[in-house]
Amino acid sequence: MSKTNHESNKDSGTRAYLAKSPAELENILAIELEKLGATNIEILKRAVSFEGDQKLMYKANYHCRTALRVLMPLCQFIFKDENDFYDQIKEINWEQYLEASQTLSIDSTIGSSIFTHSHYVSQRAKDAIADRFRERYGIRPSVDLENPDLRINIHIYRDTVNVSLDSSGASLHKRGYHTVNAEAPLSEVLAAGMIMLSGWHGECNFIDWMCGSGTLLIEAAMIAMNLPAGQFREEYGFMKWPDFSEKLWLEVKQEALENQRDLEVEIIGSDVSQKNLRAAESNVRNAYLHKDIKLKVADFRDIRPPQGAGILISNPPYGERIRVDDLHDMYKEMGNALKRNFEGYKAWLISSDFHAIKLVGLKPMSKKILWNGQLECRFVGFDLYHGSKKDRFDPPSV
Ligand SMILES: C[S@@+](CC[C@H](N)C(=O)[O-])C[C@H]1O[C@@H](n2cnc3c(N)ncnc32)[C@H](O)[C@@H]1O
DSSP states (O other): OBOTTSSOOTTTOOEEEEEEOOTTOHHHHHHHHHHHTOEEEEEETTEEEEEEOHHHHHHHHHHOSSOSEEEEEEEEEEOSSHHHHHHHHHHSOGGGTOOTTSEEEEEEEEEOSSOOOHHHHHHHHHHHHHHHHHHHHSOOOEEOSSSOSEEEEEEEETTEEEEEEESSOSOTTOOSOOOSOOSSOOOHHHHHHHHHHHTOSSSSEEEETTOTTSHHHHHHHHHHTTOOTTTTOOOOGGGGSTTOOHHHHHHHHHHHHHTOOOOOSOEEEEESOHHHHHHHHHHHHHTTOTTTEEEEEOOGGGOOOOSSSEEEEEOOOOSSSSOHHHHHHHHHHHHHHHHHHOTTEEEEEEESOHHHHHHTOSOEEEEEEEEETTEEEEEEEEEOOOSOGGGOOOOOOO
8 A cells, every 4th residue: 555645744744635626616726725835736627736734734724715625635555356445444544533432424436447336435445444443442433424523535546546534524615604595506615716717806896786695795705805715614624633733723713814804895786586685694694794795685687886897796597497588588688787887897697508698798808617516607707898997907817
């Protein structure tokens, strides 16, 4: 068995990590990690590998808006068959990470003909770990899928197994503020990724005229105020690790606190549905942003933005629940409303209905592929600039 990352580099305390991201947001995540001080950053498929010390791993979990989880690879090995897999998992020094009285859960992903069911891989790995503990100590850790003390991640590709510990615990899209859902809410990670792809960091007013449960508005406010992604989240996997340093964690939080800034622009959300707007109000309140984000019930056709430069980012319906004819009319009217009322603004819309996006009838300045769950989407930017250059918001290209 190769113990590639089993021990950290004792001198510097650095070791390798792997942050998972949604497809197409890997570059943004790499930029986030670089800003935090990560080294040896490599962009992979739906993941970014990097190196750093323990504090950097805490920071990656706390700050990265486009990370889904941060894994700490333990080892990699080649296996011949199911029994060999079991034996090699059993060989790992699990006592270093877990006590027999604690709980574990195992997530597996497979791309191999040796195993065909990821659930079965998790089961065999759990047996191997339990047998190791039972043989040595007479007791074994039990499984807790909801809130385990240790989350283990197993990735199998062909005959190669990568075993990692999940330092995040629950997925990092669970920010802690989103307790009330409206219909079809965006993942917080995707919402943050959209805003970061647009290049907006809080330089001008921000509007979402179909805000649903308020995800884009809250993520925008957090970006503008430099609030860490995990500001409202209480738990991370690494907090239950034997080497957890409360002191280091408090340092990470204190540094984040010192870097927060006031909101200097307007963040405005609206939605035609009173019920959805109520969900937005609850979530905004959970994030203590009710004094910063303005909300109202309104049809998008009636929205008049504040004067000057600004950005609109929105996630309109894609047509799962409404008739396509009506939906297509709606996209045409969105184009008309943007032209008529949003002079000086940039506007970005995400949709899985590529035809509908064309019906907006404006020439895109930028078009990016994104995935909303299983739905392939286009995230399309329009420049509604007609006025003087001084009012213009020209973000750096990402
Ligand atoms: C896909 S959902 C947005 C979800 C949101 N991004 C979130 O994270 O919760 C689309 C929203 O558009 C709203 N909507 C539909 N037609 C509208 C209209 N004519 N004017 C304003 N909002 C509208 C719906 O009420 C719904 O909340």
